[in-house]
Amino acid sequence: MTITMAMLSGIAIGAALQVDALPIIGGLSLLSFIIPKPMGALSVALLDLARPAGNNVGGGGGIDSEIILIPVENIDMANFPSRSTNGGSITTNIPLKAGKYMHRFYATPETMKPNMKKIKGSNKDSGGYEVSIEGFHPGWEQAILDWIASFGFSFQGFVIVQNCSNSKRYLLGEPCNLITVDSIESSWGESVDKDKGSKMIFLGKQSQPIALYSGAIVYDPGSSSW
Secondary structure, eight states: OHHHHHHHHHHHHHHTSSHHHHHHHHHHHHHHHHOOOOOTTTOOOOOOOOOOOOOOOOTTTTOOEEEEEEEEEBGGGGGOOOOOTTTTTOOOOOOTTTTTTEEEEEOOOGGGGGEEEEEOOTTTOOEEEEEEEEEESSSOOOOHHHHHHTTTTTTTTEEEEEEEEOEEEEEETTTTEEEEEEEEEEEEEESSOOOOOOEEEEEEEEESEEEEOSSOOOOOOOOOOO
């Protein structure tokens, strides 16, 4: 709390209680020096949050997106971009090492479930956000079996969820808090109306919420998957 805020708050409280505001202002000013600020917090002013323009039509439906994976070993982490001043976006390209690319991971659009929830720490100076993306990759083809064998336990990195309907890209993961494969559940599809394939959940815990990413998407131009 700044001195100006302490003065304004003291005047308001004094008026409401019909008492002298000076002792209240003094007490609030003293508290502003005694009580420490939370460690690691973003030093930004409180933002007004207005209602988004327009209606949230289809807000409860699938996002019809695609999943893009970036293994940490593909990234030049020494030059990883910082977030915007208010913390909600990354506008600079994620720097990749020479000859390294981002990789598409196909999931049936209707099955994708991005999720974010606030998690509490053991004290007031800790805590963050749990972020995840769930999707179903259809079939038991060699490509998905090879992927699971190679990366099912070892994938660490970042995930971009690219929203096809409005071209927004959401970045999951941050330096030192990477996304991993949390769950793989494969089903055989015992009848034509049952799913045959693998439900995958990519999950991580990070200090800041999911960020909007407006940097470049860099694919391998020689890959047959694009």
